Amino acid sequence: MKLATLKDSTRDGKLVVVSKDLTRCSEVGHIARTLQAALDDWEHVSPRLALVAEGLENGAQPYARFHEHDAASPLPRAYQWALASAHQGQPLIRQGASDSFIGPRDAIALADPAHGLDVEGDVAVITGDVAVGASEEDAKDAIKLLLLVNDLSLSGLDAGEADAGGLCIRPKPSSAFSPVAVTPDELGDAWHGGKLHLPLLVSLNGKPVGKADASAGFDFARLIAHAAKTRRLTAGSIIGSGAAPGAQADGAAKTLSLKAGDRVSVEIRDRTGHSIFGAIDQLVN
């Protein structure tokens, strides 16, 4: 099942089910108005959304054209966005700002060139409820959706504030996520061991700059269990895999430094060449 959120006049947008080929979508306001509402009651809501998805594929379901540029980030705002990084082989998970994500085709506003801008494409998951102390097995079951993220950092500000003890609020502007989020079953055998085994295609100004392995980050089940060690995670939490130990070595492909006028895109294609999540494609201005 593939889900997207269309921009509308509301803060949380409008949930739609999207066809596997990303060309058609169906409104599902009668089932759940927003993706957060669906996640809040996933056990009851997701089977109903799956029936709509089935109808979209077999022609039984009324549909509209789906345009990736009409999509907001699947959760335009979320209760949690946490991003992993590696430290001495262990995951470290930091809290990011989740109150206002920008859309996958929205421009990145760089207020001051001196702030610098680093972008890192990544895979993330959206969880259901995770109990405190959850096992890795429970954590794996809590993975409801996967999506892509363009994680932004203002490297110029970061340098100063990082010295002062870590990731602060100012160097982290709003991130953008892929137009579409998908359930793990959409990924077939490319999804195993808590990782997505496909190349992450990153382009700068239309030219490919790297095929980072999307499975280079930590196993998501391990990350979620790690994050839930001391408190529960609420449905709709987004967890990013970050870079695995050693993955920083191919940094050119993972982290890009951008300036005004640059355009960055991030996408993952399946083994037949079709885009799975749609493309994040953002201009810096």
Added chain:
Amino acid sequence: MKLATLKDSTRDGKLVVVSKDLTRCSEVGHIARTLQAALDDWEHVSPRLALVAEGLENGAQPYARFHEHDAASPLPRAYQWALASAHQGQPLIRQGASDSFIGPRDAIALADPAHGLDVEGDVAVITGDVAVGASEEDAKDAIKLLLLVNDLSLSGLDAGEADAGGLCIRPKPSSAFSPVAVTPDELGDAWHGGKLHLPLLVSLNGKPVGKADASAGFDFARLIAHAAKTRRLTAGSIIGSGAAPGAQADGAAKTLSLKAGDRVSVEIRDRTGHSIFGAIDQLVN
């Protein structure tokens, strides 16, 4: 106006308007089901809530008894929780976990005594929407509500993860907020210069352990403008003032180290001795 969220079967609880003396409350589901819904449309909703508050004081409004122990944190989950601290006289604002707060009378579950537990009572504000680059004047206008917070840290875990570059997710379990959040006008002349000029009363196992000055932290207008320097803040963002430069000197009164069986309470009283926000009162187990 004083607002609270009563626990019910939903994730976000039920918004009520509370009388100034914290003894009575009125349901306002016909105006806004939840505090987040009220904040999402504050300009239209708050005048209607204010009429209910007026009716509660003059006897025109039907009411029920208000019991602080029935209250959840005013926002049981929020899109943002950011806490300031001081570094070389400048504010540093870090993102905290906001996906699941515990209630003001809920026990603090300490999974492992080796994790350690530090508690710091503090004042926080809930903002409306704040535009990127907002002035301090605009930031001041964006302060919709004030409340108290019990900010928890697992000092045993923190020591290890702090070395690795800052505030990570595991050392920060869910915080609790006061039973009631109040609009700035409820604070009279104790609210000026973006600070609340009253003592923060902290007790450990029923004994007062300090009267930290609630105005010791940074000016909230400055903090909000600082946080909004590189991105907008969405309505319902909670910002904590943290400790001001130098305030760490009276650390004993601000930060407490707790163990299982301890009970901590945090409250602020007005100049006539009445509790403004109700009391956070939590047992560690």
